[in-house]
Amino acid sequence: MCAYIIGAGSTRFGEHWELGIRNMISYASRKAIEHAGIKTENIDSAFVANCFGSLITGQSNVSAIAGDELGIQNTVQISGGDDAGSRAIMHAVNMVDSGKSKAAIVIGVEKTSDISSSQMLRMISHMTSSEEAASGATLASLYAMMTKKHMWLYGTTEEQMAMSSVKNHSNAMKNEISQFKISVTKEKVIASPIVADPLRVLNSAVASDGCSAVIICNEAMAKKSMEKIRIAGMGSGADYLAVASRENIAELNAVKTAVENALKSAGMKLRDIDFAEVHDVFSIAEIMCIEAMGFAKAGEGGKFIKEGHGNLDGKIPINPSGGLKGCGHPFAATGVRQAIEAFYQLTGNAGERQVKNAKCCIAQTLSGSGSSAAVNIFQRVD
Amino acid sequence: MCAYIIGAGSTRFGEHWELGIRNMISYASRKAIEHAGIKTENIDSAFVANCFGSLITGQSNVSAIAGDELGIQNTVQISGGDDAGSRAIMHAVNMVDSGKSKAAIVIGVEKTSDISSSQMLRMISHMTSSEEAASGATLASLYAMMTKKHMWLYGTTEEQMAMSSVKNHSNAMKNEISQFKISVTKEKVIASPIVADPLRVLNSAVASDGCSAVIICNEAMAKKSMEKIRIAGMGSGADYLAVASRENIAELNAVKTAVENALKSAGMKLRDIDFAEVHDVFSIAEIMCIEAMGFAKAGEGGKFIKEGHGNLDGKIPINPSGGLKGCGHPFAATGVRQAIEAFYQLTGNAGERQVKNAKCCIAQTLSGSGSSAAVNIFQRVD
Numbered sequence: 001m002c003a004y005i006i007g008a009g010s011t012r013f014g015e016h017w018e019l020g021i022r023n024m025i026s027y028a029s030r031k032a033i034e035h036a037g038i039k040t041e042n043i044d045s046a047f048v049a050n051c052f053g054s055l056i057t058g059q060s061n062v063s064a065i066a067g068d069e070l071g072i073q074n075t076v077q078i079s080g081g082d083d084a085g086s087r088a089i090m091h092a093v094n095m096v097d098s099g100k101s102k103a104a105i106v107i108g109v110e111k112t113s114d115i116s117s118s119q120m121l122r123m124i125s126h127m128t129s130s131e132e133a134a135s136g137a138t139l140a141s142l143y144a145m146m147t148k149k150h151m152w153l154y155g156t157t158e159e160q161m162a163m164s165s166v167k168n169h170s171n172a173m174k175n176e177i178s179q180f181k182i183s184v185t186k187e188k189v190i191a192s193p194i195v196a197d198p199l200r201v202l203n204s205a206v207a208s209d210g211c212s213a214v215i216i217c218n219e220a221m222a223k224k225s226m227e228k229i230r231i232a233g234m235g236s237g238a239d240y241l242a243v244a245s246r247e248n249i250a251e252l253n254a255v256k257t258a259v260e261n262a263l264k265s266a267g268m269k270l271r272d273i274d275f276a277e278v279h280d281v282f283s284i285a286e287i288m289c290i291e292a293m294g295f296a297k298a299g300e301g302g303k304f305i306k307e308g309h310g311n312l313d314g315k316i317p318i319n320p321s322g323g324l325k326g327c328g329h330p331f332a333a334t335g336v337r338q339a340i341e342a343f344y345q346l347t348g349n350a351g352e353r354q355v356k357n358a359k360c361c362i363a364q365t366l367s368g369s370g371s372s373a374a375v376n377i378f379q380r381v382d
Numbered sequence: 383m384c385a386y387i388i389g390a391g392s393t394r395f396g397e398h399w400e401l402g403i404r405n406m407i408s409y410a411s412r413k414a415i416e417h418a419g420i421k422t423e424n425i426d427s428a429f430v431a432n433c434f435g436s437l438i439t440g441q442s443n444v445s446a447i448a449g450d451e452l453g454i455q456n457t458v459q460i461s462g463g464d465d466a467g468s469r470a471i472m473h474a475v476n477m478v479d480s481g482k483s484k485a486a487i488v489i490g491v492e493k494t495s496d497i498s499s500s501q502m503l504r505m506i507s508h509m510t511s512s513e514e515a516a517s518g519a520t521l522a523s524l525y526a527m528m529t530k531k532h533m534w535l536y537g538t539t540e541e542q543m544a545m546s547s548v549k550n551h552s553n554a555m556k557n558e559i560s561q562f563k564i565s566v567t568k569e570k571v572i573a574s575p576i577v578a579d580p581l582r583v584l585n586s587a588v589a590s591d592g593c594s595a596v597i598i599c600n601e602a603m604a605k606k607s608m609e610k611i612r613i614a615g616m617g618s619g620a621d622y623l624a625v626a627s628r629e630n631i632a633e634l635n636a637v638k639t640a641v642e643n644a645l646k647s648a649g650m651k652l653r654d655i656d657f658a659e660v661h662d663v664f665s666i667a668e669i670m671c672i673e674a675m676g677f678a679k680a681g682e683g684g685k686f687i688k689e690g691h692g693n694l695d696g697k698i699p700i701n702p703s704g705g706l707k708g709c710g711h712p713f714a715a716t717g718v719r720q721a722i723e724a725f726y727q728l729t730g731n732a733g734e735r736q737v738k739n740a741k742c743c744i745a746q747t748l749s750g751s752g753s754s755a756a757v758n759i760f761q762r763v764d
Contacts, residue, residue: 054505061462061508064753067753068624072620080443090458238446238453
């Protein structure tokens with residue numbers, strides 16, 4: 001596999017009342033292009049990830065907006081679940097790797113502020129099983145059930161979950177683009193209001209507005225670039241769409257499969273990985289991802305977090321960016337935002353949140369309640 | 383480029399009140415897999431094109447439904463405009479061609495019956511420019527403006543447009559999966575009610591329910607298959623999203639660019655093409671596509687149709703399937719349905735609508751009012 005990231009740009013994640021989808025695409029894309037030191041004319045394809053443009057802002061053809069804004073002739077829109085950004089990267093790599101594109105821009109964008117919380121609840125359930133959604137299960141309630149099972153099976157505690165939020169907000173304070181630069185304590189998390197018992201507000205990532213973009217190119221173009229990272233591996237996994245169909249709802253099988261496939265495609269072992277960006281849409285998701293990825297045994301993800309192994313100076317830093325909890329979660333933008341974190345970390349430009357001697361990053365997103373997962377592995381180029 | 387189609391399956395297009403997205407995916411996919419003579423386990427990736435699942439049926443994660451139904455670990459959803467089905471084929475080819483997939487299933491699916499006509503009007507405008515949509519321009523009214531310009535510039539007539547519908551309904555009568563197996567006369571088209579002056583009901587394709595699927599595989603797997611066609615070329619094009627921004631609204635520049643790119647990638651000239659499937663969402667669109675593709679000079683598309691050059695026994699049969707007008711138009715399914723037509727024609731199995739000695743097919747879709755276009759070229763394997 002031969003494809004590189006040579007530039008990255010992003011809006012801050014947050015509530016951008018003053019910006020529409022087109023404005024955000026324009027801002028992030030131009031930053032990425034400038035960062036890569038190339039011209040828009042050098043880019044021959046655009047992969048645009050967006051999930052809810054049609055429902056929220058009446059724009060279903062978001063790739064056409066990007067094409068219009070940037071003057072790129074070959075555009076495609078990737079939608080589906082909140083792993084869409086990671087998948088847009090994968091398919092840009094396929095196109096570059098098969099020689100049909102020299103340089104692609106991957107854009108993940110979402111505008112979610114323009115609807116009410118109740119509309120948002122209903123909308124997010126569009127990513128889950130229709131049968132479960134129709135019986136009233138929201139995404140939070142599905143994750144709450146997984147949490148209860150995880151607690152019952154393994155003794156996972158509210159305190160362990162709180163430590164995930166503490167870590168991620170602490171990291172987010174060092175990340176320019178993050179939405180929630182707030183310091184939270186374990187006590188504050190455990191005292192925050194319940195969303196779906198036992199998950200609390202401070203255990204839950206928030207739907208944000210945001211746009212992230214990266215430039216992916218072939219070797220010839222990457223050679224001319226000062227800063228670059230290599231896409232070393234990619235993997236996908238899937239699970240039953242309905243949580244109720246799964247054998248053990250305290251496991252994320254899609255993540256497990258995706259990580260195995262990504263490591264295999266990279267010819268790597270888990271020990272080659274220096275840090276991870278994972279899909280902490282709820283604290284329990286971070287814990288279950290850590291287990292599914294193999295950083296901790298089943299049931300020991302909470303302990304892993306509590307013992308600080310996922311901290312910036314821990315064994316395997318988890319979400320040095322601040323993750324979904326700290327950065328905010330503009331659905332389709334998240335997978336691209338993770339690639340940006342990999343870029344900054346692996347080129348040694350992550351500032352205060354720099355993971356020491358980071359050579360290899362695994363980045364994972366999943367869709368809805370875990371029906372699919374996408375994993376990309378990024379590698380430093382020495 | 384090395385990728386083949388070895389099997390095809392489709393629901394009938396129409397109003398499927400008794401079927402949901404999952405049912406249609408299941409039906410078309412299983413038909414395609416059976417037709418290819420393979421097992422689901424042989425398929426390692428799924429490309430699912432869908433535009434309006436979220437808005438219409440509360441299912442934004444349609445690729446997850448397909449993954450769940452078929453047990454495929456690597457799925458991706460392509461959305462955007464109504465060229466999504468053609469683009470899903472392109473990216474499946476990229477993945478097979480880059481060696482990362484042995485066999486992919488491409489599924490185009492749309493369920494549109496479940497909303498009212500006024501909701502549909504609003505929804506379709508999600509594919510066009512937000513500014514034009516906000517000022518009340520529907521898709522039909524945008525095409526009506528293009529028609530008026532085309533008439534004014536070139537003298538295109540209602541009669542010429544009517545002949546496009548006559549031809550396409552005549553072809554659709556010979557196509558098992560088509561929605562509108564009705565014989566219409568020129569007089570009947572011209573007497574049908576106005577949708578947006580001068581476009582009439584019988585000049586307009588209808589949003590349908592439907593699902594089409596094809597199996598795309600590498601050479602090794604194709605060798606074992608009795609029937610196959612080769613994907614010989616692919617091309618994309620884009621234009622201003624807002625019709626108002628275009629220099630000449632009687633031209634589809636996205637189509638022109640996409641055809642040029644596809645022919646170039648196939649190493650072919652237009653004279654190598656034996657028949658075409660084009661995006662006749664309105665009669666004027668068929669005429670403008672014929673011109674943009676180069677089958678007729680600018681302004682002579684209407685004459686081309688009226689003189690019968692696009693008929694089944696004409697110089698270049700246009701839409702032997704019946705096109706969007708005859709088959710119905712389940713947005714994201716249309717590009718895949720075109721590939722199915724190519725498969726039947728190029729393997730000599732198109733029955734009563736067989737194009738004689740067909741060796742090469744060009745298939746083109748566009749999004750909304752022409753902001754982007756996607757073209758695939760399919761070739762007989764002797």
